Amino acid sequence: xxxxxPRSATRRGPAVVxxxxxxxxxxxxxxxLLAILLSAPWPRIPALLVAPETLQALGLSVLTAVIxxxxxxxxxxxxxxxxxxxVAWPVIPRRLLRAAVTVPLVLPPVVGGLALLLLLGRNxxxxxxxxxxxxxxxxxxxxxxxxxxxxAMPFLVFAVEGALRGADRRVELAAASLGASPWKVFRTITxxxxxxxxxxxxxxxxxxxxxxxxxxxxxxxSYPGVTRTLPIASYLASQNDLSQSIALALVLLVVSVGxxxxxxxxxxxxxxx
Amino acid sequence: MMPSSRVAAAVAxxxxxxxxxxxxxxPAGPSTTTTPDPLSGTVTVLAAASLTEVYGDxxxxxxxxHPKVTITExxxxxxxxxxxxxxxxxxxxxxxxxxxxxxxxxxxxxxDGTPVVYATNVLTLVVPPSNPAGVTTVGDLxxxxxxxxxxxxTVPCGSAxxxxxxxxxxxxTPVTLETDVKAVLTKVELDEVDAGLVYVTDAHSxxxxxxxxxxxxxxxxxxxxxxxxxxxxxxxxxxxxxxxFILSATGKAALKNAGFxxx
Numbered sequence: 001x002x003x004x005x006p007r008s009a010t011r012r013g014p015a016v017v018x019x020x021x022x023x024x025x026x027x028x029x030x031x032x033l034l035a036i037l038l039s040a041p042w043p044r045i046p047a048l049l050v051a052p053e054t055l056q057a058l059g060l061s062v063l064t065a066v067i068x069x070x071x072x073x074x075x076x077x078x079x080x081x082x083x084x085x086x087v088a089w090p091v092i093p094r095r096l097l098r099a100a101v102t103v104p105l106v107l108p109p110v111v112g113g114l115a116l117l118l119l120l121g122r123n124x125x126x127x128x129x130x131x132x133x134x135x136x137x138x139x140x141x142x143x144x145x146x147x148x149x150x151x152a153m154p155f156l157v158f159a160v161e162g163a164l165r166g167a168d169r170r171v172e173l174a175a176a177s178l179g180a181s182p183w184k185v186f187r188t189i190t191x192x193x194x195x196x197x198x199x200x201x202x203x204x205x206x207x208x209x210x211x212x213x214x215x216x217x218x219x220x221x222s223y224p225g226v227t228r229t230l231p232i233a234s235y236l237a238s239q240n241d242l243s244q245s246i247a248l249a250l251v252l253l254v255v256s257v258g259x260x261x262x263x264x265x266x267x268x269x270x271x272x273x
Numbered sequence: 274m275m276p277s278s279r280v281a282a283a284v285a286x287x288x289x290x291x292x293x294x295x296x297x298x299x300p301a302g303p304s305t306t307t308t309p310d311p312l313s314g315t316v317t318v319l320a321a322a323s324l325t326e327v328y329g330d331x332x333x334x335x336x337x338x339h340p341k342v343t344i345t346e347x348x349x350x351x352x353x354x355x356x357x358x359x360x361x362x363x364x365x366x367x368x369x370x371x372x373x374x375x376x377x378x379x380x381x382x383x384x385d386g387t388p389v390v391y392a393t394n395v396l397t398l399v400v401p402p403s404n405p406a407g408v409t410t411v412g413d414l415x416x417x418x419x420x421x422x423x424x425x426x427t428v429p430c431g432s433a434x435x436x437x438x439x440x441x442x443x444x445x446t447p448v449t450l451e452t453d454v455k456a457v458l459t460k461v462e463l464d465e466v467d468a469g470l471v472y473v474t475d476a477h478s479x480x481x482x483x484x485x486x487x488x489x490x491x492x493x494x495x496x497x498x499x500x501x502x503x504x505x506x507x508x509x510x511x512x513x514x515x516x517x518f519i520l521s522a523t524g525k526a527a528l529k530n531a532g533f534x535x536x
Contacts, residue, residue: 123464138465139420139448221449222425236452239352239427
């Protein structure tokens with residue numbers, strides 16, 4: 001009975017081998033985090049958590065990640081709309097646009113940071129003009145925000161684009177036919193339609209910005225209270241005080257897992273309610 | 274169970290491929306030289322960022338003398354490398370930019386023998402060739418508006434910078450504290466900072482990409498460079514031979530050329 005196999009497979013759930021491989025994948029994702037919890041110097045943790053350096057790095061990280069997420073939303077939603085509409089474009093510009101949005105995902109963050117320095121540094125392609133009017137970005141908190149926005153933007157754009165392509169365009173067309181301007185359609189129809197995608201994108205975006213390391217240290221440097229975010233503080237601490245490093249990593253974990261768990265299920269990335 | 278047996282077959286195929294690939298290195302043919310070189314295999318060297326040029330050069334020369342040996346080098350902040358070794362990173366030879374960092378590895382019982390100090394290094398002040406802030410002495414680093422890059426205190430060049438600035442009785446507020454000396458040098462080369470404190474050897478290797486300004490007290494803040502074979506080494510014979518090569522007259526000449534001092 002050659003055609004009974006798929007039916008019984010769906011009834012019984014995935015084959016054993018799928019479960020086993022999924023288990024290995026999950027172990028790969030979860031066990032390293034478990035190792036942090038197991039090797040954490042728990043008696044010292046409370047003191048390390050309220051240490052001034054920890055609170056300073058935490059405050060800076062949350063502040064910059066929130067600003068970056070807002071920037072990603074403001075800039076990324078329109079970009080997602082353009083990307084979703086680009087399916088009607090000729091092949092070359094369509095692929096170029098998609099590649100441009102994907103680049104920060106595949107570029108090593110340190111290279112991204114160097115690229116930002118070459119563009120916006122005080123001798124950079126654009127940076128020299130900014131410097132001429134008295135604005136220098138590297139080594140400022142603003143540089144941290146730019147680096148985080150650069151690496152986190154694709155997460156938002158792709159989440160929103162996915163939601164847009166799944167949305168029913170007829171509602172927008174109906175609104176337009178009733179006389180709504182394109183901007184009004186965007187604000188009152190499109191945005192509410194893709195709200196779950198926007199929320200999912202924003203969460204991923206925030207988590208990525210919070211964990212940003214390579215582009216930040218290259219473009220913004222590392223100075224306590226100005227540019228030294230939690231990941232950088234954790235890396236520096238790992239060089240001579242592993243307990244301090246683990247404490248900082250725990251703070252990062254708690255904040256990002258907290259944000260993910262705090263959101264309603266259907267807003268989580270990958271869950272379509 | 275068609276799908277799972279097909280997956281199993283695919284896994285087996287990939288596995289067989291890996292095994293074959295592992296075996297595909299041709300066995301060494303009969304030696305044509307009269308005295309076969311007893312050294313072979315890979316030597317993994319973890320070395321301070323400031324050793325990048327000179328160790329790279331010495332490794333290439335060593336590999337020419339011993340064609341069956343491959344030297345793999347990983348340069349970085351001494352402290353980060355020491356932390357990797359303490360956490361069990363496989364390596365054969367370890368070279369730091371100061372003795373304090375080496376001590377974290379010897380204290381953990383991971384060194385095979387006592388580290389040998391074979392070179393010294395001192396800091397110097399470097400500025401971009403255009404010298405945008407008009408820095409002429411180390412005292413200018415304390416001026417407001419002068420953008421200074423230093424190493425973080427957790428790495429040897431950072432503790433040396435703190436020592437040097439204390440000796441000069443200067444209170445400097447840097448714009449960034451970098452994780453290794455090469456990162457400081459890069460920021461000066463890119464003209465993103467007005468000045469930085471790096472090792473004389475880094476200023477030497479950067480050539481005319483930076484301008485060097487002498488610091489009077491620099492000679493009093495000396496970093497001593499130790500090297501040691503690690504107890505976890507799986508190729509101690511070759512690791513020890515490369516260590517001896519660094520300590521040899523050839524090694525000493527290369528180090529002197531790069532701007533290192535003798536201990």
